[in-house]
Amino acid sequence: MNISVVIPLLNEEESLPELYDWIASVMQSNQFLYEIIFIDDGSTDNSWKIIEELSGKHTSVKGIRFQKNYGKSQALDAGFELAQGRVVITMDADLQDSPDEIPALYQLITEENFDLVSGWKKKRYDSVIAKNLPSKLFNWAARKTSGLKLHDFNCGLKAYKNAVVKSVKVSGEMHRYIPVLAKNEGFTNIGEKVVQHQARKYGETKFGMNRFVNGFLDLITISFLSKFGKRPMHIFGLWGTLMFVFGFLSAAYIGAMKLYKLSAGLKTILITDNPWFYIALTCMVLGTQLFLAGFIGELLIKSRNKEKHYAIKEKLNF
Structure with a gap:
């Protein structure tokens, strides 16, 4: 199998059919063998029902349903464990990440031998206060502490070698710093690609201002673990x-x-x-x-x- 697309989601019933059609169109036009893994992180709307319908019609669609809302990191970890593709692509379910980026990301992993390629939303359509400003501060601090020269650590659109996702353990709220976790596991060939970012089409963002505090606390944690996690x-x-x-x-x-x-x-x-x-x-x-x-x-x-x-x-x- 060429590609596994891992998509964590929470209450995204409006976007799921359109997202599937978009991904399937890209995959089929490039003749990829693929699977799409939707991880329902405790949705209270009809998201799981839609995933059931899609999986019933298309064997390439696979679903994981959590007992309750555990968080994006846990959803990614569950998807990583079951992903079978040579290349694993992660993206958000809100249609802000473009599936049209998948072929180029796949090529960077398979032909240029990157271990991980992180998307960079150079032009964003998010709220300046709720997302843009915290993201800029997180990214600056993460660059200084990790040594990785990435502009957008928290971009949901990333590509990985399968070996990377099988090696990293994503827990808590560490999904923001997966490139740092990968580096700590010895995967040092980490690149970046400018990707298209789109305005949210349906619903509202699931992230509030608490991500500002949590992001910095997570950064302190991962910086400490990077240096002393194996030998406290x-x-x-x-x-x-x-x-x-x-x-x-x-x-x-x-x-x-x-x-x-x-x-x-x-x-x-x-x-x-x-x-x-x-x-x-x-x-x-x-x-x-x-x-x-x-x-x-x-x-x-x-x-x-x-x-x-x-x-x-x-x-x-x-």
Whole structure:
């Protein structure tokens, strides 16, 4: 199979028939063998009913229905697990991503040997406050922290080698930073292509201003995981050890000075009246806790399993 198109969606009943027709037209005109995987992320409208109808008519259409709304990252992860195509294309279901871009993206992966190609919506039709401004800030920060020179990390239209989607684990709200996750797994040949962006034709955006806060929190998380995710002891153990040693030496100094003054007959105060005693004690306690956090993190990494953070209610054509 040439291409798997993975499409997460939430309440997009109006756009699904038109989106399918558009994708099918592009695929057939280019003689691609393909599958279209719709992942219904807990829709409350007729989206699943439409997917059922499409899958009944076309064996190329496959459906995954979540038990409830888990989020775009979980939807992509489920689609990635089941995708069979040599090249995997992701796109949004709101018709803002153009299926006409698929042949060029496919060519970049198969002929120019990119591991991942991210779309760049150079000209956008979104709200400046709700999407454009947060996206510019996210992308700037992501470039600085990851070293990837991409203009639009969060573009839904991307192309991947199958090996990439089978290697990355997308959870939480990390779908914004899949190129960074891919780089962390050793896929470094990551490119970018300017893609056409269209105004939303039906309904309203599902993303509010909370994406502004969540995006930066996710960026902090992924930056930390990129450096210390595989060896948490390297940061927690280091700082824990330094703090404990500092506290221990401070306490030892306080005790030694107390003994010296007593032996010399000098006036002394209670150790508990010395503020440095509490500073030393706090440093030793915090240092121990940090060291234990690193140790527990190492144990969790070694014992973690492939637990899924979503529940699938139904599947179609798998």
